[in-house]
Each structure stands twice: as C-alpha cells, then as structure tokens.
Amino acid sequence: MRIALLLSAGRHRVSGRPAPVPVELQALRLAADLAQTHGGQSGGTVTGLHAGPEIGPLTDALGHGLGHLVHLRMPAEADPAPALTAALEAGGYDLILAGRSGQGGEDTGLLPYTLARALGRPILADAAALAPGAEAGTLSVEQALGRGARRRLVVRLPALVTVHPAAPAPLPFAFAGLRRGQVEMREAAPSAPAPHEVEERPYRPRPKLIAKAAAGASAAERLKAATVAASGGGKLLVDPAPEEAAREILAHLRALGLIAPR
Amino acid sequence: MTDLALLLSLIVLAMLVIAGALAARRARAWRIGRAARVDWAAGLMALPKRYLVDVHHVVGRDPYAARMHALAAGGLLAGSSLALIGLIPALGDARLFWWLTALAFAAAFAGGAMVGRRRYPTKPARLSGGRFQILPFLLAAYSGGGFLVALDASLGGALRPLGLLGLAFAAIGGIGLALQIDRGPMRHAFAGAAHLVAHPRPGRFMDERATALAPLDLDAPRLGVAMPEDFAVNRLIGFDACIQCGRCEIACPAFAAGQPLNPKRLIQDLAASLQPGGTNAAYAGSPYPNARPVAGVGGPGLPIVGEAAMIHPDTLWSCTTCRACVEECPMMIEHVDAILDLRRFQTLELGALPAKAAAPLMELRYADEPGGRPLTGRTDFAAGLTLPLMAQKGEAEILLWLGEGAYDLRYGRTLRALVTLLQKAGVDFAVLGAEERDCGDLARRLGDEAGFQRLARANIETLARYRFARILTADPHALHALRNEYSAFGGTYEVVHHTAFLDELAATGRLTLGALEAARVTYHDPCYLGRYNGEVDAPRRLLDRLGIARLEMERSGKRSMCCGGGGGAPVSDIEGERRIPDIRMGQAAATGAGIVAVACPQCSAMLEGVTGERPAVHDIAELVLMAVEKAGTAPARSAQVPA
Structure with missing residues (x-):
C-alpha cells in the first residue's frame, strides 16, 4: 500500500516557532501502523509531501516514523494545490492522508478538498483509526464525531482521508530516524499565486455563543433559551420510514421559517 | 617440609592454573566491548589505595561484612x-614458616565461618542464594584443610592422620573455589580488581564527585547501547565485579516502591548478556518486584532490552537516577550510567520511551519548556515583586536561574521567598526571564541526548551575553547540569545552590535571623545536591542557624533516599505498589518532625503530593524568610518606631 502524507508548515501553539502540526504527526502514526501491520505482501511505504518555500523542522517527521520526505519547493505566495496534485498523481498513491486543518495561511482544512476535487477522488473527514477493509482495495475508517461518538465507514481506495486529533498520539520522536531519513527536494513547476489574500492573525479562543431570549423575557425563558441552544436540540429519529422522515424535515424547515407555512 | 605440605603447595598451584585459565576465558569475553580510554598504568598504581581505602570505606558501613571480608579474603x-x-626449599623446611601459614588459614577459616553465620540458618533477602550458599562450605573446607596441613607441617608431621584429612578437604574446597572464578561468587575477586584499575570514573577515587554524564557523540553509527558489545570494555568489567551483596536493592527507591527495578538483578542480567547463549536462569537473588515477563535470553549481538530479551523496558524507566545504588556499591559499579546508556538507545534510536514521557520531550523541542508553557510565563510567580532582568542590566553579581519550578504554583512561593531574601540582603542579582530555557536535565535523563545538547548550547550562548560572577539556583537538577554537565559544551560557571548562598549571607551578617522556636524540622537531602554534588553540610548549617530542633531521618546526607522525582520518573510513571514519596514521607514522619525541609522543586512537588496526615513541607528558603521576619519583629526594631 502506497500512502502519501501531506505535511504543512505549522507553528508551535505557544512559542510560535516553526514546528510540525501535531494532528499531521498523528496521521503519520496511523499511516505507519497501517503500512507496517497491514501493508500486505509488498509492505507499505509512507511518503511525506510538503509544498512551500522551506522544509524547516518538518524534517522531524522523519524521526516520528516517516521514511521518505519530498519537499516541493515553491515561493511562499504560490498556490500549493497544482504542484501537490501533480505529485500525488505521479506517485500513484492508494491513500492520501492529511490533518483536518493546518495552522496558517493556505494550509487550511480546505486544501484536502481542493486536492480531492482535482484528483477526482473521494474524501473522508476526521479519521480516528484506520484498518484495511474486509474487501481488497477498501479501507475501514473510524470517523470521530462530536462528544466521543465514532462511526465506522468503508471507503474504496484510492481516497483522501483527513485525520482528527482524537487519533492516537504520534509515535515518539527518535533522533536516529531523523538522521537516517532522506529529504528529496524537487522544484515545483511555477504556478499562479494563491487566488486571494488571507489575513493572518493569532488564534484566539472565543466564548461560545449563547442564544438570547427576547428582551424583557423572564429568567426562566432566558435559562431555557441558553440551555436548549447549548444542548443542540433537535430530534433523533432512528431508522425512520422515508415518509415520516420527509414530514419531519419539512416540519423543521417550516419551524425555522425557511419554507412557507402550509 | 612434609610431603603433605608439598601436596598442599601443589594444590594451590593447581588452583592458580584453573583460576587463571577461567579468568582469562572470561576476560576474553570482555573484549567484545568498545574500546575505552583507560590509563592502565595509573590504575594499577592506584589499585592498592582504591581497594584498601575507597572500597573498604564503603564496605565498612557494615562492620560485620568488613571484618568478615578482611578475614576471609586476607586469610585466603x-x-x-x-x-x-x-615450594622454595629454604622456606618450606622452616617450621615457623608453616606455623605462620597455619595462622593465615585459621584467619580465613574464621572469615569463612562468618560468611556461613551470615547465610545460615536464614539468609537475608538482599543476599543471593544458589552458588553463593555453597561458598561458606568451600571456604571452610579449603581454609580448614589448609590449616590442618600447615599445622602438621609446623609440627614436623606429628599429626599425619589429621594432615591427610586436611589435605583432602583443602583439595575439594580449593578446586571448588577456583571453579567459581568465572561465573560464581569468586568472579568478583579478579573482575573487581580489574574494575578498580580500569574504572570508568577514576575521579571518584580522587575526592571528586565525578557524577556528570559523559556526552554522547551524536554522529556515532549507533546511539546508546543496544547490545553488550556497545558498552565500553571497562563497563563490561564493572558488571562482572558485582558480588551480589544486595546493598543496592535496599537503597533503591524504585525497588522499595515495588516498581520492576532491582539494581543488583539489572547488573546480573547485563553480566549474563555477555555470555554467548546467556540466560538469567542462574540468578538466585531477589527478583525485579512485580517483574514483567521477559524471554530472559541474551548474548553478544542480541538486544539487551525488550520483551524478547533480558531486561523489560519498564525496568529501565523505573529508575529515578538517584545514584543511591552507586553510592552503596562496595564494588563501585556505575548502575546509573548503564541505565542511561540503555535509555539513550531506546529514545534516540527506537523512539521507544513511555508514551507519557514523549510529550514533554516534544514540547521541549519546539518551546524549550517541557510543559509547553510560554518562556515569558517563567517570571509570573514574582507578580508584585521587582525582578531585575539581565536583558536590562547587562551585568549583575548573581544570575538567578529560576528553573522549571518557577511554573509550579506551590514552588513559586519558595522562589518568592528566595527573591525577597535576596532583596532584604541587598544582593545584586538578575534573572534571564524569557531568555531562560529549560536546562535539559529532563531530556538528558530520559535519554534524549540530542535535545539536551541543543538546550545546553542554546543556554550557554545566552549566558555568554551577560556578565555575572556566579549563578544562583534553587533547583539542584539545574545546578548539576550548569555546574558539571555544561562544561563539556564550553560553559564553565561557578554555580551555587540557594542553601549554600543563604548560609553565606547569614554567616556574613547580611541576613539577620530570628529564632523559629519549638519547630522540629527534618531535612530531606535532594539527590542531585547531596549525592551528585556532595553538598550536605551547608543546608544543615543554615537550618541550625534558625534555632530549630533538627532531626535526622534514618537515611540522610549522601545516603539519603530519593523523593521519586528524578530521572523523568514522574513522567515515565511506571506502575508499582507504593509511591516513593509516600515511603519517604513515612520516614520523615517517623522522626517526629512537624516540618520536612526541602531544597529542590522536584522534592517539594513529590512530597507535597503525599496525602493524609503528615509533616508540612517547606523549602529552606521559606523557613529562612520566616526567621528573618521573626528577627524583624524583635523588640530591638520596635524601638526605632518614632514616638
């Protein structure tokens, strides 16, 4: 199984120094485990791909279990998608892994989707565990949902999968792995600069929005508004009849005022 | 010379030949080790002093064992x-000569009897059984037999029947002893001598503490030790020097806590790994507590650590690097160095360190701080105090190294006390503030030598920018790194611990101390201050200035017991039966003291974590501040208040 891992230029959340993105190192662990234990008779290979001006401390991924790292060198303002698409197509990978979101600029969570569209491959978000599917050429993905829920999905390879922070911790760093590993530098074909300017600001956690009750409402109403919004609300239907499901959806949309009342 | 005496001489000759051949075979096994720079000539010259003074200084802590060994070894x-x-005719024909010989054998017999008395009827748990249990009989047979033959010869053959009996015993006992030389108890005799000659830390025999870890060449083909041949020759000799007396296992805090570490067993496993097709089956001492199952096979070219090898990884990560085993070892074996060499391979080559220990090392790599906290937050503890910054002053008499404890809320109180004291005494000091990185102690003890060297070089570069006379720190781990381990990377500093510095301030009258009446205090020595740096007097002197009743714990000074906080043990978190700090706090409570005085952020955190009713934990700096404040409220000062 040939696995590609997308690595973005991250920064440490406190020191702000260049650093690998933790969730991408978690993706690396999933890839390494998959390649090692379920690689099949040919064994698996994991290749790291980074598109950008500098490789920097991303070479540390070699210490976390990556055997081979490819650096597609390009100017900082260039759009990484075309170069990555070309490299991924040429590499003939069965599985492409990425973090669910990067930490800055153009490495946002959108890039895997852009690549999936360009490559014409399915994409599956938020994997917490990977295993080969029962059928050859498929992959069983455990998807992380809210509040610790998990959903098992099977995807036909080749595919793109993004990894969720709920995946197992990265393999510990081994200095000798970094020493042994190879970085292959390729000049990326010139591409147009990224389509739009993005304003970069440090991340600031914001308080969750709490639904407001109308002005002058009683304390009980304000409490109800706050708790109902926080608990998500809605109605859970398990395996409903199609008729009933359609009726419920229409009723919900009507309640939201999105379609005209009957 | 009687014919029996001649036969006895020939038996000794035969013993010598057998022992020589077996010893040579074992010594050939040592040659698989890496070459080590050893000054053999100087070592040989120093051997008598090392043996008679340094070794017996340690052995003598158990007077029975010292007398036993002097009689048995000396007589033998x-x-x-x-x-x-x-065999020289002129001597052999003298009756007085055989009379002397009989005396020597009698002494050996007495020693052998003491060996037996110690092991029978009940063998203390720390001593090994197996071949060791036969030893007193072999000693008694050989020395008793030799005595009878020599006595007979001294009387000119008057006791021939007794002499014959003696000769038979001497032959059985003597050859039996000689056969023990390569794998049995007698191995310590020749391997121990070789170990003392080629000791990897010769400074220990020259009144140095010699406790700094040797830097690792990060360009070496293999980092750390995977197989027996990765150890240096003189390390392998050291493992063979072990006599399995078990003093290390009594001293080991991890052993006491029921974690799977027994230093004696570890050394025996390493020695067994030297033998092709070696197994740990012959070992007959205490096992690793709660031992994790391992295959127990090894040999040259085979890995030492792993479930399919000799030593389980949990054994390696249980060690707190407190050096208590090294301090107690009469053969001067360096257990902690061996553990560190093995850890280095696990961490640097395999990345196989405990999962919880990997996270702090990762934070260190990108944030220079094991908790991933901002370096600017290091001075947050001093909110409300004026903390002069080196970056602003450029020079100061004292550079105050805050260390990792600064981030800890409890320990912040200690540092506040220290800073207040410095200000009261008018000391010209400054801190590095956000420029101070972690000293790298944690990384180094967890085997991450690459991380340590990076941090050491970065800190040395920072320190080179400023002018200061001395570095003051309250953290013995930082003190050890800065004082002893940075010198290998070009940073040589005079580093003083806060207990020594406050003692100096009190002695020169820069701090006026009141008396803390009625306080009963016991002092817990930090391993990295006491054992690693030999500083056990200054903290006690300082405490005695406070007018308190100072009580000593059962284990104190250089033989103190670890709090469990060193060597990355808190982050490795290997499961045992008890917690080390609970054991130590029990010892403190047994003195009847109301306060345990500490002098290290790790000890402070570990001992404060003990639950239930227990003595209070205070850093010495806090106690000194209390005494200074007491002095401030004394009547002498109230007279200055304007009327």
Whole structure:
C-alpha cells in the first residue's frame, strides 16, 4: 500500500516557532501502523509531501516514523494545490492522508478538498483509526464525531482521508530516524499565486455563543433559551420510514421559517 | 617440609592454573566491548589505595561484612601465597614458616565461618542464594584443610592422620573455589580488581564527585547501547565485579516502591548478556518486584532490552537516577550510567520511551519548556515583586536561574521567598526571564541526548551575553547540569545552590535571623545536591542557624533516599505498589518532625503530593524568610518606631 502524507508548515501553539502540526504527526502514526501491520505482501511505504518555500523542522517527521520526505519547493505566495496534485498523481498513491486543518495561511482544512476535487477522488473527514477493509482495495475508517461518538465507514481506495486529533498520539520522536531519513527536494513547476489574500492573525479562543431570549423575557425563558441552544436540540429519529422522515424535515424547515407555512 | 605440605603447595598451584585459565576465558569475553580510554598504568598504581581505602570505606558501613571480608579474603590470599612459596626449599623446611601459614588459614577459616553465620540458618533477602550458599562450605573446607596441613607441617608431621584429612578437604574446597572464578561468587575477586584499575570514573577515587554524564557523540553509527558489545570494555568489567551483596536493592527507591527495578538483578542480567547463549536462569537473588515477563535470553549481538530479551523496558524507566545504588556499591559499579546508556538507545534510536514521557520531550523541542508553557510565563510567580532582568542590566553579581519550578504554583512561593531574601540582603542579582530555557536535565535523563545538547548550547550562548560572577539556583537538577554537565559544551560557571548562598549571607551578617522556636524540622537531602554534588553540610548549617530542633531521618546526607522525582520518573510513571514519596514521607514522619525541609522543586512537588496526615513541607528558603521576619519583629526594631 502506497500512502502519501501531506505535511504543512505549522507553528508551535505557544512559542510560535516553526514546528510540525501535531494532528499531521498523528496521521503519520496511523499511516505507519497501517503500512507496517497491514501493508500486505509488498509492505507499505509512507511518503511525506510538503509544498512551500522551506522544509524547516518538518524534517522531524522523519524521526516520528516517516521514511521518505519530498519537499516541493515553491515561493511562499504560490498556490500549493497544482504542484501537490501533480505529485500525488505521479506517485500513484492508494491513500492520501492529511490533518483536518493546518495552522496558517493556505494550509487550511480546505486544501484536502481542493486536492480531492482535482484528483477526482473521494474524501473522508476526521479519521480516528484506520484498518484495511474486509474487501481488497477498501479501507475501514473510524470517523470521530462530536462528544466521543465514532462511526465506522468503508471507503474504496484510492481516497483522501483527513485525520482528527482524537487519533492516537504520534509515535515518539527518535533522533536516529531523523538522521537516517532522506529529504528529496524537487522544484515545483511555477504556478499562479494563491487566488486571494488571507489575513493572518493569532488564534484566539472565543466564548461560545449563547442564544438570547427576547428582551424583557423572564429568567426562566432566558435559562431555557441558553440551555436548549447549548444542548443542540433537535430530534433523533432512528431508522425512520422515508415518509415520516420527509414530514419531519419539512416540519423543521417550516419551524425555522425557511419554507412557507402550509 | 612434609610431603603433605608439598601436596598442599601443589594444590594451590593447581588452583592458580584453573583460576587463571577461567579468568582469562572470561576476560576474553570482555573484549567484545568498545574500546575505552583507560590509563592502565595509573590504575594499577592506584589499585592498592582504591581497594584498601575507597572500597573498604564503603564496605565498612557494615562492620560485620568488613571484618568478615578482611578475614576471609586476607586469610585466603595470605595462606595460599605462603603455601605456594613454601615450594622454595629454604622456606618450606622452616617450621615457623608453616606455623605462620597455619595462622593465615585459621584467619580465613574464621572469615569463612562468618560468611556461613551470615547465610545460615536464614539468609537475608538482599543476599543471593544458589552458588553463593555453597561458598561458606568451600571456604571452610579449603581454609580448614589448609590449616590442618600447615599445622602438621609446623609440627614436623606429628599429626599425619589429621594432615591427610586436611589435605583432602583443602583439595575439594580449593578446586571448588577456583571453579567459581568465572561465573560464581569468586568472579568478583579478579573482575573487581580489574574494575578498580580500569574504572570508568577514576575521579571518584580522587575526592571528586565525578557524577556528570559523559556526552554522547551524536554522529556515532549507533546511539546508546543496544547490545553488550556497545558498552565500553571497562563497563563490561564493572558488571562482572558485582558480588551480589544486595546493598543496592535496599537503597533503591524504585525497588522499595515495588516498581520492576532491582539494581543488583539489572547488573546480573547485563553480566549474563555477555555470555554467548546467556540466560538469567542462574540468578538466585531477589527478583525485579512485580517483574514483567521477559524471554530472559541474551548474548553478544542480541538486544539487551525488550520483551524478547533480558531486561523489560519498564525496568529501565523505573529508575529515578538517584545514584543511591552507586553510592552503596562496595564494588563501585556505575548502575546509573548503564541505565542511561540503555535509555539513550531506546529514545534516540527506537523512539521507544513511555508514551507519557514523549510529550514533554516534544514540547521541549519546539518551546524549550517541557510543559509547553510560554518562556515569558517563567517570571509570573514574582507578580508584585521587582525582578531585575539581565536583558536590562547587562551585568549583575548573581544570575538567578529560576528553573522549571518557577511554573509550579506551590514552588513559586519558595522562589518568592528566595527573591525577597535576596532583596532584604541587598544582593545584586538578575534573572534571564524569557531568555531562560529549560536546562535539559529532563531530556538528558530520559535519554534524549540530542535535545539536551541543543538546550545546553542554546543556554550557554545566552549566558555568554551577560556578565555575572556566579549563578544562583534553587533547583539542584539545574545546578548539576550548569555546574558539571555544561562544561563539556564550553560553559564553565561557578554555580551555587540557594542553601549554600543563604548560609553565606547569614554567616556574613547580611541576613539577620530570628529564632523559629519549638519547630522540629527534618531535612530531606535532594539527590542531585547531596549525592551528585556532595553538598550536605551547608543546608544543615543554615537550618541550625534558625534555632530549630533538627532531626535526622534514618537515611540522610549522601545516603539519603530519593523523593521519586528524578530521572523523568514522574513522567515515565511506571506502575508499582507504593509511591516513593509516600515511603519517604513515612520516614520523615517517623522522626517526629512537624516540618520536612526541602531544597529542590522536584522534592517539594513529590512530597507535597503525599496525602493524609503528615509533616508540612517547606523549602529552606521559606523557613529562612520566616526567621528573618521573626528577627524583624524583635523588640530591638520596635524601638526605632518614632514616638
């Protein structure tokens, strides 16, 4: 199984120094485990791909279990998608892994989707565990949902999968792995600069929005508004009849005022 | 010379030949080790002093064992040598000569009896059984037999029947002893001598503490130790020097806590790994507590650590690097160095360190701080105090190294006390503030030598920018790194611990101390201050200035017990039966003290974590501040208040 891992230029959340993105190192662990234990008779290979001006401390991924790292060198303002698409197509990978979101600029969570569209491959978000599917050429993905829920999905390879922070911790760093590993530098074909300017600001956690009750409402109403919004609300239907499901959806949309009342 | 005496001399000669051949075979096994720079000539010259002074200084802590060993070893060597030179006709024909020989054998017999008395009827748990249990009989047979033959010879053959009996015993006992030389208890005799000659830390025999870890060449083909041949030759000799007396296992805090570490067993496993097709089956001492199952096979070219090898990884990560085993070892074996060499391979080559220990090392790599906290937050503890910054002053008499404890809320109180004291005494000091990185102690003890060297070089570069006379720190781990381990990377500093510095301030009258009446205090020595740096007097002197009743714990000074906080043990978190700090706090409570005085952020955190009713934990700096404040409220000062 040939696995590609997308690595973005991250920064440490406190020191702000260049650093690998933790969730991408978690993706690396999933890839390494998959390649090692379920690689099949040919064994698996994991290749790291980074598109950008500098490789920097991303070479540390070699210490976390990556055997081979490819650096597609390009100017900082260039759009990484075309170069990555070309490299991924040429590499003939069965599985492409990425973090669910990067930490800055153009490495946002959108890039895997852009690549999936360009490559014409399915994409599956938020994997917490990977295993080969029962059928050859498929992959069983455990998807992380809210509040610790998990959903098992099977995807036909080749595919793109993004990894969720709920995946197992990265393999510990081994200095000798970094020493042994190879970085292959390729000049990326010139591409147009990224389509739009993005304003970069440090991340600031914001308080969750709490639904407001109308002005002058009683304390009980304000409490109800706050708790109902926080608990998500809605109605859970398990395996409903199609008729009933359609009726419920229409009723919900009507309640939201999105379609005209009957 | 009687014919029996001649036969005794020939038996000794035969013993010598057998022992020589077996020892040579074992010594050949050592040659698989890496070459080490050893000054053999100087070592040989120093051997008598190292043996008679340094070794016996340690052995003498158990007076029974010292007398036992002096009689058994001295008598055996003297009797055998005399019997051998009895082959010279002029000596062999002198009755007085055989009388002397009989005396020497009698001494050996007394020693052998003491060996037996110690092991029978009940063997203390720390001593090994197996071949060791036969030893007193072999000693008694050989020395008793030798005595009878020599006595007979001294009387000109008057006791021939007794002499014959003696000769038979001497032959059985003597050859039996000689056969023990390569794998049995007698191995310590020749391997121990070789170990003392080629000791990897010769400074220990020259009144140095010699406790700094040797830097690792990060360009070496293999980092750390995976197989027996990765150890240096003189390390392998050291493992063979072990006599399995078990003093290390009594001292080991991890052993006491029921974690799977027993330093004696570890050394035996390493020695067994030297033998092709070696197994740990012959070992007959205490096991690793709660031992994790391992295959127990090894040999040259085979890995030492792993479930399919000799030593389980949990054994390696249980060590707190407190050096108590090294301090207690009469053969001067360096257990902690061996553990560190093995850890280095696990961490640097395999990345196989405990999962919880990997996270702090990762934070260190990108944030220079194991908790991933901002370096600017290091001075947050001093909110409300004026903390002069080196970056603003450029020079100061004292550079105050805050260390990792600064981030800890409890320990912040200690540092506040220290800073207040410095200000009261008018000391010209400054801190590095956000420029101070972690000293790298944690990384180094967890085997991450690459991380340590990076941090050491970065800190040395920062320190080179400023002018200061001395570095003051309250953290013995930082003190050890800065004082002893940075010098290998070009940073040589005079580093003083806050207990020594406050003692100095009090002695020169820069701090006026009041008396803390009625306080009963016991002092817990930090390993990295006491054992690693030999500083056990200054903290006690300082405490005595406070007018308190100072009580000593059962284990104190250089033989103190670890709090469990060193060597990355808190982050490795290997499961045991008890917690080390609970054991130590029990010892403190047993003195009847109301306060345990500490002098280290790790000890402070570990001992404060003990639950239930227990003595209060205070850093010495806090106690000194209390005494200074007491002095401030004394009547002498109230007279200055304007009327």
